[in-house]
Amino acid sequence: MRKLPAKLASQLYDAAELIAERGLDGTKIDDIAEVTGIPKATIYYHLDGKNGVLEFLLGDLLDLIAGAVGVAVSGPEDARTRLEAAIVAQLGVMLEHPFLCRALVGDLGRATRLPELAVAIHSTFYEPIERLLAEGVADGSLRRVADPATVAMSVFGAITIAGLSVAVEGPCERPVEEATRLAAAIGELILSGLATHPAAPAAPDGPDGPDGPENG
Amino acid sequence: MRKLPAKLASQLYDAAELIAERGLDGTKIDDIAEVTGIPKATIYYHLDGKNGVLEFLLGDLLDLIAGAVGVAVSGPEDARTRLEAAIVAQLGVMLEHPFLCRALVGDLGRATRLPELAVAIHSTFYEPIERLLAEGVADGSLRRVADPATVAMSVFGAITIAGLSVAVEGPCERPVEEATRLAAAIGELILSGLATHPAAPAAPDGPDGPDGPENG
């Protein structure tokens, strides 16, 4: 996709709310033209139809999230602290762009069917978490888990669904504070878990014997 | 419209793969008619168009999940154990119906815009978890968290996204075993968390002080 002039880009954002509300199918190209003020012919001149509009909008959201998360992830702190920062970062961007988020959920199927976006979604959401998990094991701030890929996916899900569900409810006035609040709850869950007793990793109720793994 | 003859219902399932693959928009009514063997006129006689097909299919999936989770949740064990069982149950059904799951993700926006389905999604996925969390606090098997609603949403996200992402990858041969494997990883995450040190809820290493974070 070519480089869209900045002015058009900013106008296009006005379509996000429409798409969020009705879905891409429920949104006519003529409606998009009307709310954005960009004539239909101009839209088609720059973008590849309706899908192009969605691709542009979501690509931008993904860039934003990837940027914020990237900063959070690459700090000097230990992996656990950076994981917490990444959660705040992702939620912060999501809550600042509720309409884009809603559009993303609403047309997730289509998004994953747009090859570029599918890759972007993966590298934006999933990869940083997976990397952090590995680094946390290395620096000792996170536990080693049996199935890191599944855990990374679940962590991604925990963050994203929580953010999405808040975004879907509508825009909030103080996205940063709300994101911090959400992140605290999610961080608590992900880091400390829900069980009252310490997880019993070396308890003699399993067949693997009382020796247990070398859990620090 | 929910009273579809059994034969037609079973034929309709053949449309799930198509819809999963291409999305509902990418699927023509004539295609559905062809793969299911149900003539277009008959589809329209019973169902309310394309949305009706999706509604029927997803409603069924949701019923299945709700049933399995309901059984798991209402056992005699403590809440923590039932939570683990619920995870297995939900993932089990999801992995047994990968096409329906893919259709659900793909047309999530439309699904949430179909009123009956939106309610069903909420009561199928979210409510049982929220209830379990409260019961766990009551019976002492789960920790009390500061923000139960957000935590419930995140737990829901952790389970669902993991299941969905596996389902999206395609059908697997041993859904039950795969579900058990996934559930183990997710249960470990949700119950025990990722941190190496015990979570330090009252430890003075945080900037928020030891006053106690419950009052917001």
Next chain:
DNA sequence: TGCTCGTTTGTACTAGCAGTACAACATACG
């Protein structure tokens, strides 16, 4: 047999929208 009613189906049609074609117009830059 012939009648009735709900269901099933083929076929032809309508309406609406995505996307295209293209010519006219604007703007920038030399």
Next chain:
DNA sequence: CGTATGTTGTACTGCTAGTACAAACGAGCA
């Protein structure tokens, strides 16, 4: 001025969801 690049209105095509409707089917019944 002239050329290039972008912008826009308008008219058009093609496709598909959904509708209309008549014909056919089949079970229950007298």
